Amino acid sequence: MLYCLDSFTLGQSKSVPESSFLSQQHPQSIHDHGLTMLTSILAAAGLSLPVVLADLGLQDNGSLSIVDFLRILESFSIELRDESLHMSKRPLLPGTNDHVLANLSRCETLLDALQQLASSYNFIHGGAYNRVEVKDREVVYVIDDHDFPYLDDSSSEHIRFNLECVLLYVHGVICSLSHPQQADLIKVQSRIPSKQQSLLLAAFPNLPIRHTASCYALHYPVELAKIKLCSEQNIPLTSAQVYSGLQQYLLVEPDSHENLLTKVRSALKAGLHSQEAVADCLGCSVATLRRKLADCNSSFRKAREKFLNQEAKILLSQQMNLDDIAHKLGFSDSRSFNRAFKAWNGMTPRDFVDNQ
Template sequence: MGHFALTIRDTFMVNLGQATVTQQFTKAIVAALDGSDLPPNDELNQLLAKIRPYKRVPMPLQDELWRLLVRLYPDPGLGLKLGLQVQPGHLDVVGFLLLSCDTLEDAMDVLLTYHPIVGEGGEFVSTQDDHSCRLIYAPFHNVVRAQRVEAVMATLVRLTRYLTGEAFNPGFVTFQHEPTLSVVEYEQALGCEVRFGQLADALVFDTSQLSLPLVQANSDLFDQMRSLADDQLSQLQQFDLRSQIANLIREHPNWGKERIAEALGMSGRHLNRNLSREGVTFKILADQTRLSMAEDLLAQQVSKADIAERLGFNDESAFFKAFKRWTGLTPTEFEQRGTRR
């Protein structure tokens, strides 16, 4: 890998206009294989090597990981198995923030506020009445949806019990999809009633349990972790401008800084100032986005002439020179290595 590409990927939490997932949760899903009866695999290791340079894993790579897991391990209970192995530390700073909360209600507020730090592949919302509380997970993805939702719900049930010293007693879990195991197997794994074909994927429990104390409550640690979580959430939100720019570059790779700025309703100078506050320049972001596009197209075996045209280069030679500058490899050498960073 060339110095340019390595510097970019190691310095920034890159999402290139896409949702991301923390490395910790991605590692947790794979580490959970060690706690199950699923054997390791070379193809999986190769994909993990491709994921490793990212500080936050772009959702397309996370999708690729789940596709591979389902293909390598065609176990209908895979999502449940992996979700039940997740530990608080796998949730980055959010996990330690959850541990230090006073009550289950506090922990739920933390999850609702800070869950994007763990992953931007879905959203948590809650509803409650006099008798029951519903913690609803709304995924934004459709790739391997059932297994991933089951992993999230199993993680919720497992961690909530862990946080409360096993005092938490869920009423039932609902899934939008139909079961891939027997209902009895689901209920044995989750320790509660499970319903399928429902309107939402949700964990439902008695409202009185919101007052359950957490066994590792620590107000001093909570304040420290919340400060870190606020910083990380703020950093994620700052990437919204980068996301908009990257999306425009993907749609119009031949547009320059001034044209992109105009589309965003600002001057080129204002765009530069905003990006400089985030420690990045328009050129770095544009080159990085085009590199990602080039890698995707090379992996799809699109001709190099077509790639040059799609990326806005005048000719194939100009594309080759840019790719060599970005990666230290020619497109042909890159293909021969068979690796994508």
């Protein structure tokens, strides 16, 4: 079944004024089914949605934006220490996605990057589940999961839900490597049986979305293949930047609270540990950064501590020694890192490793 909203027919858009198109392109929030699925996934790991929302500074108001939903999954994967969200028999250690993204910096065009992305994940998962097809008028990123090594207790409903999240993430990668306005999707396809259950409808309300398809896919104009990677990126590509790029594509207000926090996390990820350096990176004064973070009910100290805690858990999961972690995260020595980690988590780094 192919589902098309009013402004589009399959493979061909009607003439719509740019301002009208932009207003229609604004994403919707996810409600009933999406929240039910998210609550179920969290509950299986012993977590509750209200607690997770509060930890991320989000409101529990019965709906959730697509970007906030992806933030929850990102945070959830760190807590599980498995970026496959316990779906795969080959778990992905925290930091796997950032490692894959770092290798894309060697690519010259978006086509090169997409092919590298597909190849990297195929290598990690041990099978040819991702591929890039170049046709006369389209470039298509395809995910065919028919023989994927899912865990035996993974429900088909959770799997389909997770794969739509992967499609959103891949699109975020494309947005981050170019400019969001260049990442011009033509259509999307999913194995979800009905549009009411799809996250994609909320993210792309004006795109043709084919449900009950044989695989998952993102369709772009063939011109995308020749686009050079964005040369304006001064910060190495990370998952945080991917979510930021996705926000820009989904037309979240550029000065929104979440966009600011994402930019701060990206700067911290690049090794800018002082408030002055981060403010300079964002093109504002320290006073302005402090005021804007206060508007988000946050502070530079809170944002930095949360970032360092997440990074520390990733590095500990990768079995890096404490001295190297302390140096990488900007601590004077391992004792200072130990004290900070215990203050954040109520346990020492060694206790954290032993409990894995």
